[in-house]
Amino acid sequence: MLLQIADCLEASDLEAVVETAARADFTSGENTAGRVARTVKHNLQAEDSAEIRGLLELVERRLRANPLVQSVARPMAFVKLLLSRYEPGMAYGSHVDNALMKGQRTDLSFTLLLSDPASYEGGELVMEDSSGERAWKPAAGSLLLYPSTTLHRVEEVTRGERLAVVGWIQSRVRSAEQRELLFDLERAMSSEYDARGKTNQYDRLSKCFNNLLRRWLD
Numbered sequence: 001m002l003l004q005i006a007d008c009l010e011a012s013d014l015e016a017v018v019e020t021a022a023r024a025d026f027t028s029g030e031n032t033a034g035r036v037a038r039t040v041k042h043n044l045q046a047e048d049s050a051e052i053r054g055l056l057e058l059v060e061r062r063l064r065a066n067p068l069v070q071s072v073a074r075p076m077a078f079v080k081l082l083l084s085r086y087e088p089g090m091a092y093g094s095h096v097d098n099a100l101m102k103g104q105r106t107d108l109s110f111t112l113l114l115s116d117p118a119s120y121e122g123g124e125l126v127m128e129d130s131s132g133e134r135a136w137k138p139a140a141g142s143l144l145l146y147p148s149t150t151l152h153r154v155e156e157v158t159r160g161e162r163l164a165v166v167g168w169i170q171s172r173v174r175s176a177e178q179r180e181l182l183f184d185l186e187r188a189m190s191s192e193y194d195a196r197g198k199t200n201q202y203d204r205l206s207k208c209f210n211n212l213l214r215r216w217l218d
């Protein structure tokens with residue numbers, strides 16, 4: 001399940017992040033890619049600095065505080081975040097993300113878009129699965145959150161600049177299928193409560209949700 005979450009950063013955060021990004025030094029993303037990924041990874045990544053660490057910490061705080069992120073990802077750890085930039089001619093071909101980063105399992109991958117989609121051409125994040133392909137190009141401040149098991153790519157940027165924070169989450173629930181069931185159940189609970197209050201139906205759903213979560217937590 002891929003989820004798009006709008007407005008993960010409010011306007012003032014977004015402005016501050018873009019300003020910091022404009023002062024950052026970038027190096028080729030090929031430096032942090034493996035032997036094969038290197039053949040398809042053509043982008044830029046911000047070099048580590050106190051300012052960049054502050055920026056990434058702010059993004060992580062906002063994502064952790066987002067109830068939808070909590071409910072879709074059930075994060076145990078934010079394994080890694082980085083600031084990336086695509087200029088005209090840059091793209092990231094089809095790949096699946098590494099299962100292990102910094103000794104931790106990656107269960108979900110995310111992209112937080114920082115550029116206004118009208119300001120660049122190309123740069124769609126394309127998800128490839130057995131049902132076909134789907135391209136995403138959301139508004140600045142929106143988050144795309146998807147299972148790290150998915151093949152995906154970033155289309156070539158042909159005009160302007162695509163700035164984004166990308167990252168990986170280790171979940172407390174390893175299986176994407178189980179995470180999706182829990183997400184649906186939690187939503188059903190919450191709409192039952194909003195519509196009718198703490199009914200028998202709500203209690204029944206809450207029992208299923210909590211006992212499945214107990215069973216599936218790592």
Ligand SMILES: O=C(O)CCC(=O)C(=O)O
Pocket residue numbers: 084092097111125152153154164166
């Ligand atoms: O920039 C993106 O949307 C995704 C980048 C990506 O796939 C990666 O860094 O592994």
Ligand SMILES: [Fe+2]
Pocket residue numbers: 095096097109152
């Ligand atoms: Fe990726």
